[in-house]
Amino acid sequence: MRQLLNTLFVTSEDIYLSLDGENVVANKNQEAVARYPLHILSGIISFSYAGASPALMGACAKRGISLSFCTPRGRFLARVSGENNGNVLLRRTQYRVADDLQQSCRIARSMIFGKLYNARWSIQRTLRDHGLRVDEQQLADASVQLKELLPRVLAETDLDSLRGLEGTGATAYFRVFDQMILGDANVFSFCGRNRRPPLDPVNALLSFAYSLLSYDCAAALNSVGLDPYVGFLHRDRPGRSSLALDLMEELRPCLADRFVLTLINNRVFQKTDFEFQESGAVTLTEDSRREFLSRWQNRKKETLTHPYLGEKIPWGLVPYVQALLLARYLREDLEEYPPFLWK
Numbered sequence: 001m002r003q004l005l006n007t008l009f010v011t012s013e014d015i016y017l018s019l020d021g022e023n024v025v026a027n028k029n030q031e032a033v034a035r036y037p038l039h040i041l042s043g044i045i046s047f048s049y050a051g052a053s054p055a056l057m058g059a060c061a062k063r064g065i066s067l068s069f070c071t072p073r074g075r076f077l078a079r080v081s082g083e084n085n086g087n088v089l090l091r092r093t094q095y096r097v098a099d100d101l102q103q104s105c106r107i108a109r110s111m112i113f114g115k116l117y118n119a120r121w122s123i124q125r126t127l128r129d130h131g132l133r134v135d136e137q138q139l140a141d142a143s144v145q146l147k148e149l150l151p152r153v154l155a156e157t158d159l160d161s162l163r164g165l166e167g168t169g170a171t172a173y174f175r176v177f178d179q180m181i182l183g184d185a186n187v188f189s190f191c192g193r194n195r196r197p198p199l200d201p202v203n204a205l206l207s208f209a210y211s212l213l214s215y216d217c218a219a220a221l222n223s224v225g226l227d228p229y230v231g232f233l234h235r236d237r238p239g240r241s242s243l244a245l246d247l248m249e250e251l252r253p254c255l256a257d258r259f260v261l262t263l264i265n266n267r268v269f270q271k272t273d274f275e276f277q278e279s280g281a282v283t284l285t286e287d288s289r290r291e292f293l294s295r296w297q298n299r300k301k302e303t304l305t306h307p308y309l310g311e312k313i314p315w316g317l318v319p320y321v322q323a324l325l326l327a328r329y330l331r332e333d334l335e336e337y338p339p340f341l342w343k
Contacts, residue, residue: 008036009293010046011286013072017044017052019059041065043219045212047072047289066219070211072286079218090225093330094243098230105159107246107329107337108233112166113153114250114339119173120146121342122253126180134179142176145169159233166249173253183264187271197281201274204282205263208289209256210248212296213319217251218244220319224327247322254342255315259299268295308338 008024010017016027024044026034038059043066046052052067057080060067067080097103123143126134149169156162170193178190181202190202198204218228218241231242233249248256263269273288284292300316313321322340329337 006040007043007045007297008041009290009297010044010048011290011293013048013286014050015046015048016050017046017048017056019053019056024056038063038065043215044068045070045215064223066215066222068215087225090327090330091227094226094230097330098232098236101159102157104232105157105162107326108159109153109156109162110337110339111233111246111249112162112169113150114341115166115252116146116149116153116169116173118250118253118340118342119169119257120150122258123173123176123180125258130182133182135176139176139179142172145172162233177257180261181264183267184270188264197277197279197283199280200282201269201271202260202264204274204284205260205269205292206256208284208292209260209296210252212293213248213251213256214241214244216316217241217247217319217323220323221247221326223320224323226323226327226330247319247326250322250339251318254340255299255318259296263292263295305343307341307343 010026012028014028015033018025018027020032020035022038023035024038024041025032026036044052044060045068047070049072051069057067059065061080069077069079071077097107120143123139123146127136127139127143146169149165153162153165156165174190174193181188181190188202189200191200193206194200194203195207198207221228221243226243228241228244230236231244231246234240234242234245236242268291269288273285273291275283275285277283301314303312303314304318305311306313306318306321308325309321318340325334326337328334
């Protein structure tokens with residue numbers, strides 16, 4: 001089992017990363033302000049424009065440490081990768097399956113089944129824990145709608161129709177998402193999903209969580225030898241890690257969405273933690289991003305029993321386990337890809 005190591009998040013805009021022996025060094029104004037041993041890191045995500053040295057990039061690629069660059073506001077820019085991991089036969093199988101729409105749909109429908117199942121369970125958890133504070137009928141209706149979609153998803157053989165069912169389920173889920181928010185309604189009201197840029201604090205938090213989850217999924221796929229850029233539900237597009245987007249679908253409701261709901265409902269963030277631009281865009285401040293990342297790392301250390309393996313693992317290893325199960329399916333060690341079904 002892969003060890004759950006640390007991810008180094010660089011949130012200051014003027015930090016330049018360099019290599020010193022077996023350490024990554026954070027430099028500000030040409031002075032070292034912090035250093036971290038490479039052997040304790042599984043990934044580095046930099047939100048700084050200053051960048052990193054070629055020596056550090058090479059060291060990360062050699063050691064299999066994911067190194068990603070984003071803008072200070074969280075938009076993905078680039079990822080450093082070295083030699084491909086894993087068996088070339090696995091990737092050739094992945095490419096053949098991706099070219100076969102029927103086989104692609106077989107995998108994609110399991111992932112969408114997991115997404116809708118977990119979305120329904122998220123609603124059910126809110127009804128169980130906060131039934132007296134929410135519109136029970138509205139949440140119950142959405143839960144029933146998602147439940148009715150599940151057998152239709154499993155029976156679907158066409159990718160476009162599958163996307164239609166996924167869209168119907170997402171609409172039902174996000175229609176009641178505001179009911180699951182118990183924080184300050186004046187700040188954290190949710191009227192629908194928006195992005196690029198997010199136009200309200202809830203969407204700003206969701207977008208940031210989805211970005212972090214996509215990095216974890218891409219790193220997990222690379223670690224088992226799969227190509228994160230060749231997906232089954234999300235088709236090829238230059239610069240898009242389509243398979244990482246596929247893998248994260250089933251993890252959005254239970255990992256990213258519930259994490260954001262916890263932050264809001266526990267009143268971790270206030271209106272002052274956001275920057276409201278004249279264009280309408282809403283982003284997290286630097287301090288609030290730092291707080292978000294710290295809590296995200298702590299969340300990944302919490303344990304659960306994996307529903308398929310029956311073993312206790314940290315949440316942070318869930319993307320790696322699912323990537324391993326997908327690789328096993330492609331190798332024909334499993335009859336079906338088992339999605340992550342949150343319990």
